[in-house]
Amino acid sequence: MPAAARFLIGTFAATLWFGGCVAPPPSRPEVWVADYFDQNGKRRLKTFRTKKDADAFLVEARGEVARGTHTPESTSATLEKAVGLWLEGRCEAEGLEPQTLRTYRVNSRHVVALLGHERLSRLTVPRVEEFRDELLRTRSRGLAGKALTLLKMVLKDAQRRGLVAQNAARDVRIRAQKRHEERGRDPDA
Numbered sequence: 001m002p003a004a005a006r007f008l009i010g011t012f013a014a015t016l017w018f019g020g021c022v023a024p025p026p027s028r029p030e031v032w033v034a035d036y037f038d039q040n041g042k043r044r045l046k047t048f049r050t051k052k053d054a055d056a057f058l059v060e061a062r063g064e065v066a067r068g069t070h071t072p073e074s075t076s077a078t079l080e081k082a083v084g085l086w087l088e089g090r091c092e093a094e095g096l097e098p099q100t101l102r103t104y105r106v107n108s109r110h111v112v113a114l115l116g117h118e119r120l121s122r123l124t125v126p127r128v129e130e131f132r133d134e135l136l137r138t139r140s141r142g143l144a145g146k147a148l149t150l151l152k153m154v155l156k157d158a159q160r161r162g163l164v165a166q167n168a169a170r171d172v173r174i175r176a177q178k179r180h181e182e183r184g185r186d187p188d189a
Contacts, residue, residue, distance in 0.1 A: 031047050031048070032053070033054070034046045034048065036058060036062075038072060039068045039070055071120065073121045073122065076122070077119070078117060078118065079117075079119075079120060080112050085163075086153065086154045087104060087105065089157075108154075111154070120164040121165075128168050131148075132144070132148055141177065152169045152170060155168065
């Protein structure tokens with residue numbers, strides 16, 4: 001039976017597992033395990049390399065559990081699945097026009113191509129900013145704006161469904177170009 005050193009933060013605990021040894025062998029690094037219960041009372045474990053990372057996670061998880069918004073990474077859906085749920089459950093069920101559905105499907109391909117593999121619980125504002133920058137580099141400004149708007153709608157729906165705690169894309173913007181920038185003219189000329 002492995003020996004464990006526990007430290008507690010309120011009702012949350014993190015455990016240092018030694019793999020049955022009194023101290024970890026030099027060839028094996030320490031592994032800190034955040035051991036907590038989610039809002040449904042299910043026990044969850046997540047490992048970290050440092051105690052500091054485990055502490056930070058537990059503080060964040062405690063707040064999310066208290067608000068009822070905690071989504072464990074192991075159960076988090078991918079963005080590709082969230083897009084599918086949004087298209088089927090929201091758009092088709094509400095009887096949107098066929099052309100609107102086609103447009104959403106085309107634009108969703110750009111989102112899925114760049115972010116589809118991401119788990120919703122790991123999606124952060126900096127990651128969405130990277131997505132926006134990649135869109136602007138590889139697609140037209142108009143298409144980039146449509147894809148970002150679609151991502152915001154998908155995340156808003158996922159938040160309503162309880163699949164994600166926050167909409168990481170909510171405050172990400174693509175600045176509108178002024179007329180002279182679009183045409184490549186110098187306004188002072």
